[in-house]
Amino acid sequence: MSYSNTTRRHFACELESVREAGLFKEERYIHAPQGAEIEVEYPKGATPKRVINMCANNYLGLSSHPEVVQAAHAGLDHRGYGMSSVRFICGTQDIHRELEQRLTEFLGTEDTLLFPSCMDANAGVFEAILGEQDVMIADRLVHASIVDGMRLCKAMNDTYKHSDMGHLEEKLQEHQDKRFRVIVTDGVFSMDGDVAKMDEIVALAEKYDAMTFLDDSHASGFMGKTGRGTHEHCGVFGKIDIITTTLGKGLGGASGGCVSGRRELVEMCRQRARPYLFSNTVAPVIVSGALKVMDLLFSSTERRDKLEWNTEYWRKGLIETGLDIKNGDSPIVPVMLYNAKLAQDFAKDLFAEGVYAVGFFFPVVPKGQARIRTQLSAAHDKAHLDVALAAFRKVGEKHGILGLGKKDLVAKFGL
Amino acid sequence: MDEMKQVVLEYVRREYLEEDDDREVEVDTPLISGGIVDSFSMVSLKRFLEKKYGIQIPDADASPEAFDTVESIVVLVQRFGGK
Numbered sequence: 001m002s003y004s005n006t007t008r009r010h011f012a013c014e015l016e017s018v019r020e021a022g023l024f025k026e027e028r029y030i031h032a033p034q035g036a037e038i039e040v041e042y043p044k045g046a047t048p049k050r051v052i053n054m055c056a057n058n059y060l061g062l063s064s065h066p067e068v069v070q071a072a073h074a075g076l077d078h079r080g081y082g083m084s085s086v087r088f089i090c091g092t093q094d095i096h097r098e099l100e101q102r103l104t105e106f107l108g109t110e111d112t113l114l115f116p117s118c119m120d121a122n123a124g125v126f127e128a129i130l131g132e133q134d135v136m137i138a139d140r141l142v143h144a145s146i147v148d149g150m151r152l153c154k155a156m157n158d159t160y161k162h163s164d165m166g167h168l169e170e171k172l173q174e175h176q177d178k179r180f181r182v183i184v185t186d187g188v189f190s191m192d193g194d195v196a197k198m199d200e201i202v203a204l205a206e207k208y209d210a211m212t213f214l215d216d217s218h219a220s221g222f223m224g225k226t227g228r229g230t231h232e233h234c235g236v237f238g239k240i241d242i243i244t245t246t247l248g249k250g251l252g253g254a255s256g257g258c259v260s261g262r263r264e265l266v267e268m269c270r271q272r273a274r275p276y277l278f279s280n281t282v283a284p285v286i287v288s289g290a291l292k293v294m295d296l297l298f299s300s301t302e303r304r305d306k307l308e309w310n311t312e313y314w315r316k317g318l319i320e321t322g323l324d325i326k327n328g329d330s331p332i333v334p335v336m337l338y339n340a341k342l343a344q345d346f347a348k349d350l351f352a353e354g355v356y357a358v359g360f361f362f363p364v365v366p367k368g369q370a371r372i373r374t375q376l377s378a379a380h381d382k383a384h385l386d387v388a389l390a391a392f393r394k395v396g397e398k399h400g401i402l403g404l405g406k407k408d409l410v411a412k413f414g415l
Numbered sequence: 416m417d418e419m420k421q422v423v424l425e426y427v428r429r430e431y432l433e434e435d436d437d438r439e440v441e442v443d444t445p446l447i448s449g450g451i452v453d454s455f456s457m458v459s460l461k462r463f464l465e466k467k468y469g470i471q472i473p474d475a476d477a478s479p480e481a482f483d484t485v486e487s488i489v490v491l492v493q494r495f496g497g498k
């Protein structure tokens with residue numbers, strides 16, 4: 001034991017500076033299953049307050065869906081609680097393989113491999129497939145787990161300006177001397193809610209002999225007419241070489257992720273991806289629940305249709321209220337406030353009005369781009385959205401920001 | 416030196432500013448601490464400098480501090496023999 005007082009002080013100081021920078025994160029305890037309405041204990045020790053949840057990734061409202069819960073129960077009874085093994089020793093049940101096959105069909109690929117999470121899938125996939133002779137060219141706004149995965153890989157990495165196809169093309173030209181080129185993007189970008197131009201990306205990939213990598217965590221299950229994801233939304237279903245996605249958002253919300261794509265690439269992951277090889281298998285309960293999620297999504301588009309309706313209603317409502325939102329087609333709708341302090345105050349006031357949404361500011365989003373991120377769910381009913389819109393109106397009035405665009409907001413509150 | 420500053424400045428503007436960007440970049444603008452360039456996108460700048468000036472900048476020297484302004488970048492390039 002050598003955790004001296006000096007060592008302790010060092011870390012205490014470090015934490016203090018995180019706090020001073022306004023970046024200290026605190027958890028809020030939720031005393032309920034995930035849903036459109038939840039009971040939140042905030043601040044710590046307060047009596048839990050019932051609020052409308054506008055910040056979950058529970059896009060399809062399946063996190064607490066009775067049929068999913070029931071299927072998970074059945075999985076627990078028939079396949080047990082845990083496997084106590086990584087996949088390739090004694091951690092693969094028939095249901096793991098069955099889920100992989102359903103995902104393959106759903107995502108329109110050749111094969112799929114489950115990972116403990118999508119973070120793990122992204123951390124492992126690049127290193128498993130690429131080497132020094134190759135290059136990964138990523139959108140500058142890809143998720144942190146992709147950045148980490150690229151750092152773990154020996155291939156050269158490069159970036160292009162967010163959704164800037166001209167810049168991507170320049171980079172593809174610049175890297176024609178490499179063995180393999182991989183274009184790397186999120187499908188729906190989690191902070192802005194905008195959608196990658198997958199059709200143009202696929203066209204550029206064909207023109208410059210590159211593979212495509214799509215992280216569809218914020219799209220799987222609902223983007224596109226049958227909810228298959230961003231590739232369906234953009235008319236390039238079946239044309240993506242590598243897709244990673246999570247079971248932790250729209251697809252049930254428990255946990256787990258996957259790499260899905262070209263057969264050989266998925267097999268390379270099975271042989272080499274370290275988070276697959278060295279971390280425990282996804283629990284049978286979760287696999288069973290996810291199989292039910294697949295059943296529900298294959299049999300009906302009702303939930304993604306409702307989400308789409310909710311999204312349009314919400315976007316329209318916010319605009320009519322006079323708030324400045326980022327345009328897009330996804331159920332991630334950022335309300336732009338630009339100033340970090342305003343975003344924090346706004347979120348606090350919303351909570352007092354019974355609406356739970358979170359303020360984001362630098363370094364999570366660029367400086368001067370602070371916002372409240374709202375996320376829709378098929379679990380929301382129109383009544384929830386009406387109450388939430390009324391709260392946004394009330395808080396917006398309080399801060400005198402209704403009808404103000406970016407210029408006015410910045411003039412009034414600064415960046 | 417001034418010419419090098421101009422070349423690097425041009426590259427930074429082209430590589431990192433968006434079309435509708437209202438941010439200005441000059442030789443003393445903080446790039447990394449100012450949130451214009453992050454450590455993820457910094458690699459293309461490093462590669463540009465190495466290619467353009469025929470030098471090798473060891474990763475240990477390519478720190479966020481050394482890359483924070485066009486001026487400090489030019490000092491770094493010259494330290495490694497760039498002309």
Ligand SMILES: Cc1ncc(COP(=O)(O)O)c(C=O)c1O
Pocket residue numbers: 116117118119120122143145186190215217218245246247248255256257
């Ligand atoms: C784009 C993206 N990729 C990956 C992940 C990580 O997914 P998981 O929670 O399964 O690790 C997230 C979730 O935070 C995400 O937003």
